[in-house]
Amino acid sequence: MKTNQLILSILLVGIAFGTAWAIRGQFGHEPGAAFAGMIGGAALLLVARRTEWYHKMLPVIAISAIGWGTTGMISYGMVTGYCKAADLLNSTYGFLSLFVIGGLFGLIGGGLVGLSLTSGSSTKVKWASLLAEMVAGGVIAYFFLIEQVELLMTPPRNESWAICLGAGAAMVWHLLRNGHTSALRVAFYAMLGAGFGFSFGNFLQISGDLLQIHFNMWNVMEYNIGFWGGSGMAYGVFTSEWPKRYEPAGKNENLLSLLMILLIFPLLVWKDAFRVSELMKSSFIQNDTSRAVFLSILTLLILAVLNIIVGLKLKGKERFGQQELLILFLSLFCTYILWSYLITGIFMGVVRYEQPLYVLNVLVFLPLYLKSVTPFHLTHSRDLFPKDRWAFYFFTIIAAIILLSLVLQMIPEKLPGANIRFPLQ
Numbered sequence: 001m002k003t004n005q006l007i008l009s010i011l012l013v014g015i016a017f018g019t020a021w022a023i024r025g026q027f028g029h030e031p032g033a034a035f036a037g038m039i040g041g042a043a044l045l046l047v048a049r050r051t052e053w054y055h056k057m058l059p060v061i062a063i064s065a066i067g068w069g070t071t072g073m074i075s076y077g078m079v080t081g082y083c084k085a086a087d088l089l090n091s092t093y094g095f096l097s098l099f100v101i102g103g104l105f106g107l108i109g110g111g112l113v114g115l116s117l118t119s120g121s122s123t124k125v126k127w128a129s130l131l132a133e134m135v136a137g138g139v140i141a142y143f144f145l146i147e148q149v150e151l152l153m154t155p156p157r158n159e160s161w162a163i164c165l166g167a168g169a170a171m172v173w174h175l176l177r178n179g180h181t182s183a184l185r186v187a188f189y190a191m192l193g194a195g196f197g198f199s200f201g202n203f204l205q206i207s208g209d210l211l212q213i214h215f216n217m218w219n220v221m222e223y224n225i226g227f228w229g230g231s232g233m234a235y236g237v238f239t240s241e242w243p244k245r246y247e248p249a250g251k252n253e254n255l256l257s258l259l260m261i262l263l264i265f266p267l268l269v270w271k272d273a274f275r276v277s278e279l280m281k282s283s284f285i286q287n288d289t290s291r292a293v294f295l296s297i298l299t300l301l302i303l304a305v306l307n308i309i310v311g312l313k314l315k316g317k318e319r320f321g322q323q324e325l326l327i328l329f330l331s332l333f334c335t336y337i338l339w340s341y342l343i344t345g346i347f348m349g350v351v352r353y354e355q356p357l358y359v360l361n362v363l364v365f366l367p368l369y370l371k372s373v374t375p376f377h378l379t380h381s382r383d384l385f386p387k388d389r390w391a392f393y394f395f396t397i398i399a400a401i402i403l404l405s406l407v408l409q410m411i412p413e414k415l416p417g418a419n420i421r422f423p424l425q
Contacts, residue, residue, distance in 0.1 A: 009047050009238055009375040012368055014231035016043035019361040020333070021226025022219050022354070023340045031268035033105070034069025035336055038261055040230050041065065041113060042329040043365075044237060046322070049374035053117065054320045055248035057328070058257035060116045065265050067112030071105040071164045075157040080202050080221075081419030083405070090421050092405040095199045097153055099401055101161055102198025102225055103191040107168040110190025110233040111175065114183030117237065120246040123180075130174050134167040141166025186236030188390065193232020196397050197224040203404045206415065219354045238375040248319055258314070261328075262307050266335070273343050274299045284345030291348070299342055306335045333362060 017040035024036040041064025045053050053060070079101065082094025119125040142162045145151045153161055175184045201224030208217035249257070272278065279285050279292035313327045314320070337358045344352055408415070 005373060006238060006375045008368065008372055010231050010234045012047045012365060012372060013040070013043050013234035014227040015361055015365050016040065016333075017230025017233075018223045018225075018227030019358055019365075020336060021229075022223040023336050023358060024226075025219050025222035026340045026343050027269050027273050028072070029272060030069045030072035031265060031272055033072035034065040034265045035269050035332075036226060037065040037068030037109060038062075038265065039329070039332050039336065040068065040109075040226065040233070042325065042332060043230070044113070044234060046325055046329055046369065047234070047372065048237065048376065049322070049372075050242075050376060051321075052244075052246040054322060054325055056116075056119075056246060057320055057325050058254045058261065059249050060113065061328070062257040062260045063116040064109065064113045065260065068105060068109035069265070070108055070167070071101075073158075073160040074101050074104065074164060075154055075160065076101050076198075078154040078157050078419050080205070081417050082421050083202050083408070084206060084415035084418035085420055086409075086414055086418065087424055088405060088409055089424070090419075091408055092402055093421055094419075095202070095401045095405050096398070098198040098202055099195040099398070100153075100165075101195075102229065103195030104161065104164040104168055105198075105225065106190035106192070106194030106229045106232060107187050108164065108171060109194075109229070110236060111168070111171050111183055111187030113190075113233060114186030114236065114240075115175070115180060117186075117242055118180050118183050120243040123243050125180075126174075126178070130171065133170040133174055137166035137168075137170025137173075138163040139166070141169065182236075182240035182242060185240050185388065186233055189236035190229055190233035192393060192397055193235075194225055194229030196401065197226070197228025199401045199404060200224055200228070203408070206408065210411065210415070214353070216352060216354045251318060254318070258310075261332070262310060266303050266306070269339070270299060270303065273339075282343075282345065284348050284350050295342060299339060302335055302338055306331050330362075337362075 017036070020036035020039035021033075024032040026032075027035070038061050041061040042057070044064075045057050045060060076098065079094055079097045082090050082097065085091045085094065115125055115130070142159070145162045145165070146159045151162070152159055172184065172187065174180075175187070198221070201221035204224065205217040205221040208215060208220060274296050276289070276292045276296050279295055280287065280289070282292075285292050285295075309331050310328055313324055317324070340358065341347060341355060344350055344355070346352065346355060
């Protein structure tokens with residue numbers, strides 16, 4: 001029974017984060033990933049049900065956005081095509097590259113979330129030092145791997161993965177040096193989850209296209225990154241030990257975090273997707289300037305409603321509870337869903353089959369969440385899964401990903417949209 005309750009808690013975070021990441025597919029890049037990261041971080045805190053974490057919910061959610069959003073700079077359009085190659089070398093290269101890219105999302109996102117949960121009155125986190133080390137690591141890795149060694153993953157696309165790899169490696173070294181074992185566990189399992197989710201999701205996308213399933217299979221791939229990455233992050237959090245006592249976040253820390261959550265990250269998404277100049281590029285706008293202006297203003301009005309609802313709920317409070325967190329979570333989620341409907345033209349006659357599933361996922365999440373219990377009341381959650389067999393888990397995932405490539409090699413016909421990284425002739 002205890003195991004089932006823990007699994008339910010993990011799946012709840014996976015469902016919420018998977019849905020947010022599927023929505024992120026409509027926006028992309030760093031801002032879209034950051035918005036999904038906010039929803040995933042809020043879902044994690046909700047399901048954890050730890051009272052002391054409610055009081056620091058704003059900084060944790062903001063850091064989750066930064067961590068999961070950073071890796072949004074990586075280009076992976078070419079990589080998904082490598083997986084469709086007719087030879088085992090290029091196909092396996094594609095799937096393993098997706099594991100690396102997805103793994104970097106989870107590594108940095110999960111690691112920073114774990115570190116934000118570590119930060120408390122008894123454990124001080126050297127945030128400035130960590131930031132400097134990650135920036136330096138990113139610059140050094142890019143210069144060495146790309147400029148010097150020319151280890152290119154997706155030519156002629158950008159090679160930002162090297163920046164994220166260097167930043168992630170610097171973060172891991174920081175966690176090791178400072179004894180942040182729990183944050184390191186979260187980073188590792190989020191890395192495995194997001195890496196596997198990206199590769200497996202692309203396998204499902206290719207399979208769906210081959211079977212001629214009339215559905216947005218790219219969205220299925222995006223959902224899998226969030227679902228498996230969120231589940232891995234949740235597993236790492238729920239089976240680790242954390243400080244028992246926390247100081248509530250300071251007033252300035254809360255204000256800065258709230259500013260990022262309600263304005264900075266949403267406005268960055270708006271800038272990339274809902275400016276009139278951007279909307280005019282959409283097929284459903286049909287060069288109608290008045291329609292683009294209306295849609296741009298409407299999205300800002302939705303953002304204003306988000307700010308009013310959350311602002312009124314949190315006004316004057318320095319300590320928060322479950323109710324405040326739930327309001328923030330639902331407000332962010334509903335805003336992202338509505339924005340996804342608007343950017344794809346659903347209110348202008350464009351129907352996409354996957355979008356009702358966003359609401360369905362929320363409707364599944366809520367009753368299951370209300371029935372769930374905190375995984376930290378299951379004696380010691382880590383006792384249910386006592387051993388960290390790091391190497392075994394890692395190489396099992398790698399073997400599973402190679403198997404996906406082998407399965408596709410059994411298909412006789414040439415897959416459309418295939419890219420070749422290593423010509424064999």
